[in-house]
Amino acid sequence: MRDKIKAYEEQAKAIEPDARQRRTLRDAIVNYTEQFLENIHDLEKIPAFRVNDTGIDLTKQPIADEPIDLEKAIGLVAKNVDNEGLNPASGGHFGYIPGGGIYSSSLGDYWADITNRYAGVFFANSGAVRMENHLINWMKEFIGYPQSALGNLASGGSIANLTAIVAARDAAGIRAENISKQVIYLSKQAHHCINKAINIAGLRECQVRHISLDDRFRMDMEALKIAIEADLAAGLNPWLLVGSAGTTDTGAVDPLDIMADIARQHGLWLHVDAAYGGFFMLTEYGKKQFRGIEKSDSVVMDPHKGLFLPYGIGVVIVRDGSALRNSFAYEASYMQDTVNLADEVSPADVSPELTKPFRGLRMWLPLMIHGLKPFRAALDEKLLLTRYLYQQLRQIPRIVLGPEPELTVITFRFVPDDGDACQFNREVAGKIHEDGRVFLSTTTIDGIYTLRFAILAFRAHLESIDLALSILKEKYEEVAGQAEFQGRH
Ligand SMILES: Cc1ncc(COP(=O)(O)O)c(C=O)c1O
Numbered sequence: 001m002r003d004k005i006k007a008y009e010e011q012a013k014a015i016e017p018d019a020r021q022r023r024t025l026r027d028a029i030v031n032y033t034e035q036f037l038e039n040i041h042d043l044e045k046i047p048a049f050r051v052n053d054t055g056i057d058l059t060k061q062p063i064a065d066e067p068i069d070l071e072k073a074i075g076l077v078a079k080n081v082d083n084e085g086l087n088p089a090s091g092g093h094f095g096y097i098p099g100g101g102i103y104s105s106s107l108g109d110y111w112a113d114i115t116n117r118y119a120g121v122f123f124a125n126s127g128a129v130r131m132e133n134h135l136i137n138w139m140k141e142f143i144g145y146p147q148s149a150l151g152n153l154a155s156g157g158s159i160a161n162l163t164a165i166v167a168a169r170d171a172a173g174i175r176a177e178n179i180s181k182q183v184i185y186l187s188k189q190a191h192h193c194i195n196k197a198i199n200i201a202g203l204r205e206c207q208v209r210h211i212s213l214d215d216r217f218r219m220d221m222e223a224l225k226i227a228i229e230a231d232l233a234a235g236l237n238p239w240l241l242v243g244s245a246g247t248t249d250t251g252a253v254d255p256l257d258i259m260a261d262i263a264r265q266h267g268l269w270l271h272v273d274a275a276y277g278g279f280f281m282l283t284e285y286g287k288k289q290f291r292g293i294e295k296s297d298s299v300v301m302d303p304h305k306g307l308f309l310p311y312g313i314g315v316v317i318v319r320d321g322s323a324l325r326n327s328f329a330y331e332a333s334y335m336q337d338t339v340n341l342a343d344e345v346s347p348a349d350v351s352p353e354l355t356k357p358f359r360g361l362r363m364w365l366p367l368m369i370h371g372l373k374p375f376r377a378a379l380d381e382k383l384l385l386t387r388y389l390y391q392q393l394r395q396i397p398r399i400v401l402g403p404e405p406e407l408t409v410i411t412f413r414f415v416p417d418d419g420d421a422c423q424f425n426r427e428v429a430g431k432i433h434e435d436g437r438v439f440l441s442t443t444t445i446d447g448i449y450t451l452r453f454a455i456l457a458f459r460a461h462l463e464s465i466d467l468a469l470s471i472l473k474e475k476y477e478e479v480a481g482q483a484e485f486q487g488r489h
Pocket of ligand 1 (some may be wrong): 246247274276314
């Protein structure tokens with residue numbers, strides 16, 4: 001039996017490379033990623049968007065007993081993944097809500113993956129848990145929550161929102177037998193992950209009111225009050241109000257201060273989805289803009305958006321920490337060693353996850369080695385770039401702009417003299433996508449096809465904004481020059 005064990009050990013050795021083999025692997029991957037970074041600012045070489053339907057070679061490479069060369073593996077990814085579709089690492093990415101991918105955070109991941117510390121329970125690694133809680137405590141502080149609040153570093157905004165909604169559900173004592181009397185109030189512009197969370201949390205049968213918007217796409221407070229009064233009169237139970245601190249479509253910030261007062265008056269749980277906007281609170285402007293957030297019951301904010309970290313981290317914070325613990329803490333016999341003797345909450349007790357990546361290091365390392373200053377500067381830069389862009393767009397003929405941006409999203413569309421305006425804008429968007437140097441995503445607001453700029457890529461600077469403007473003008477001219485749109489311009 002010993003010989004057989006040794007034979008298997010020998011065969012398995014490939015997954016434990018020695019120092020020389022590690023260097024070979026590391027050098028090849030670092031060389032490749034360095035090449036990517038060297039060219040990332042050259043939007044001709046590495047565009048923000050490339051419409052290639054690749055990936056097929058990957059499916060032709062079987063997952064087999066025998067390995068392939070590292071060079072071949074890198075080549076497959078280079079061609080089939082990194083050379084196609086949307087490039088979220090690009091400074092020309094203005095679509096959806098851009099995020100980050102800062103280098104120091106990737107090294108935090110590398111480090112955490114190699115040492116593979118388990119950050120799920122305090123017993124297993126008190127340092128890792130303390131680091132994550134320290135980050136959460138810092139966020140509690142700048143949103144104005146008490147230290148008794150608890151939170152979790154989740155995988156992204158969707159799971160963070162789900163976590164908050166489950167805690168809100170349990171705190172309100174919602175059960176199957178009373179579910180259809182419970183009312184949830186959402187803005188029409190709430191992110192769709194909130195609707196998903198409601199469904200996943202078993203709340204599909206609640207009454208969901210989509211409250212109308214004011215002319216700046218913020219939840220209309222009068223409409224909210226009327227809806228709550230009507231529901232109370234009908235014998236229903238208003239219990240959850242969801243606000244946005246930066247909507248995805250338009251970057252609108254709901255009137256959080258008034259919402260908090262309404263919530264308090266009627267005993268509703270106020271959840272604020274600040275997945276996109278949350279980190280603007282590091283700026284003086286953002287602090288003013290989000291006044292009232294400190295009175296909410298739960299908040300979500302995504303470091304993989306506003307703190308420019310690579311994808312894979314969203315934070316949920318619940319004011320009444322015991323509500324989060326009540327929903328997620330479990331005891332199991334095989335976890336009996338993990339009893340926490342310190343006054344420190346374990347991530348596993350406040351989230352659906354047990355085994356999880358040590359997400360703290362990817363966030364802590366950049367904050368430590370860069371300090372907050374450059375993050376704050378980058379956020380202020382994006383806010384100003386947005387104002388600059390808004391002014392420049394104003395000067396383009398035949399453009400209709402959405403409201404003055406509250407954060408860093410601008411909506412707009414062209415209105416040609418003749419022809420179908422939606423089709424016109426669709427064609428402009430199509431030409432921008434074909435060009436690929438910059439990427440804009442589109443949306444439909446009140447049935448109208450709308451273009452948008454979202455400025456949050458950390459590599460988006462004045463040069464890429466100017467380039468985007470010139471591309472936009474060029475593509476507008478091209479479409480306007482087409483026979484079907486030649487009106488009186
Ligand atoms: C306002 C808002 N909430 C929630 C989400 C969902 O977050 P994630 O994509 O990290 O799951 C997004 C994503 O763009 C968002 O913009």
